[in-house]
Amino acid sequence: MWGFLTTITSLEFKGGKAFKPEEEHYLCMHWTVKRIFQAVFTVYVVVTLSFALIRLMPGGPMDYLRATLLGPDQTGTVDRERLNRQIELYMNINPDQPLWEQYVQYMSSVFTGDFGQSIWFNRPVAEILLEALPWTVFVMGIALLLTFAINIALGAIMAYKEGSRFDISMTFLSIISTSIPFYVGAILFLLFFSFTWELFPPGSRVNARLDPWTFEWIMSVLHHATLPILSSVLIGLGSGALIMRGNSIQVLGKDYLRVGRLRGLPEGRLALRYVGRNAVLPMYTSLMIAIGNVFGGAVVLEEIFTYPGVGYYLFVAVEARDYMLLMGAFILITVAVVVCLVVADLTYGLIDPRAKGGGYDEHA
Numbered sequence: 001m002w003g004f005l006t007t008i009t010s011l012e013f014k015g016g017k018a019f020k021p022e023e024e025h026y027l028c029m030h031w032t033v034k035r036i037f038q039a040v041f042t043v044y045v046v047v048t049l050s051f052a053l054i055r056l057m058p059g060g061p062m063d064y065l066r067a068t069l070l071g072p073d074q075t076g077t078v079d080r081e082r083l084n085r086q087i088e089l090y091m092n093i094n095p096d097q098p099l100w101e102q103y104v105q106y107m108s109s110v111f112t113g114d115f116g117q118s119i120w121f122n123r124p125v126a127e128i129l130l131e132a133l134p135w136t137v138f139v140m141g142i143a144l145l146l147t148f149a150i151n152i153a154l155g156a157i158m159a160y161k162e163g164s165r166f167d168i169s170m171t172f173l174s175i176i177s178t179s180i181p182f183y184v185g186a187i188l189f190l191l192f193f194s195f196t197w198e199l200f201p202p203g204s205r206v207n208a209r210l211d212p213w214t215f216e217w218i219m220s221v222l223h224h225a226t227l228p229i230l231s232s233v234l235i236g237l238g239s240g241a242l243i244m245r246g247n248s249i250q251v252l253g254k255d256y257l258r259v260g261r262l263r264g265l266p267e268g269r270l271a272l273r274y275v276g277r278n279a280v281l282p283m284y285t286s287l288m289i290a291i292g293n294v295f296g297g298a299v300v301l302e303e304i305f306t307y308p309g310v311g312y313y314l315f316v317a318v319e320a321r322d323y324m325l326l327m328g329a330f331i332l333i334t335v336a337v338v339v340c341l342v343v344a345d346l347t348y349g350l351i352d353p354r355a356k357g358g359g360y361d362e363h364a
Contacts, residue, residue, distance in 0.1 A: 032346075054327070084096055119321075139309065148287050157271050182300075185234065189227050244280070288344035
């Protein structure tokens with residue numbers, strides 16, 4: 001990892017020219033600190049915008065919560081101090097404080113993990129999201145990894161067999177798959193596999209009557225997650241395979257492929273290990289971005305399958321105008337995206353062998 005970071009900093013600052021060890025160490029630290037600072041600053045800006053949405057937007061969450069707590073009595077005859085205490089409980093903001101004190105109070109609460117109270121569920125937002133997060137990571141993580149692995153293998157083979165019947169037929173199927181919105185596929189899966197053939201449950205995460213972490217409970221978890229995973233994987237196979245095919249075609253004329261053929265290496269190894277490995281870097285970048293975006297992409301999918309994950313609660317928050325839950329989920333999604341982008345920056349060298357050593361050699 002350290003060798004990769006020094007390589008990247010060399011490329012960034014001197015176009016691939018080698019540095020002395022002490023210079024590489026300094027530039028590597030500079031590059032790493034800069035990336036981390038950018039990530040922290042991005043999260044800070046998002047949290048600040050969420051505060052502005054709560055406090056400064058006319059007719060926004062603050063006014064809505066005040067009207068909700070007042071109920072039918074909109075004359076303001078209720079105890080103002082009691083009303084402000086309730087608002088502070090839900091939003092981590094005391095309306096009687098100056099604006100800068102409200103901002104400090106809100107920021108300190110958010111960065112300590114206190115996102116306020118959900119109006120709809122009447123529970124802490126952090127508690128709701130932490131309970132839902134593992135289920136979303138489980139379903140969307142498996143779906144994403146399966147989609148990524150299949151797209152890499154399929155795209156590399158399509159490129160290696162460019163112009164063959166396999167390439168033409170898979171390209172045609174990939175274009176069709178790309179044209180189908182994922183929610184349409186999810187609805188069709190739900191219609192046939194749940195309601196028509198009754199092979200899978202139409203909703204929920206697990207059979208609530210089973211004891212946790214027993215064999216029956218684990219099988220129930222997998223049974224309930226099968227349809228969301230399958231619908232996400234099958235609909236997501238098209239565009240990734242086509243992108244991987246295009247990336248792979250660019251490396252087909254490289255010298256290391258000719259050397260591999262002269263050595264008599266199997267065609268499958270040449271397609272997957274040589275072509276695929278050197279064309280996977282742009283796909284890896286998109287994977288890391290997609291990992292952060294799975295929470296946003298899971299909103300419609302989890303709502304269709306009534307699968308209570310982060311996306312499901314985000315959808316409920318929009319419908320119920322539960323602003324605190326909505327902004328808590330929004331901050332969580334932002335942090336996930338930012339962290340995944342930083343991880344992508346720091347792990348390029350584990351995927352692309354050309355990013356190791358003292359420079360960037362396309363024939364490595």
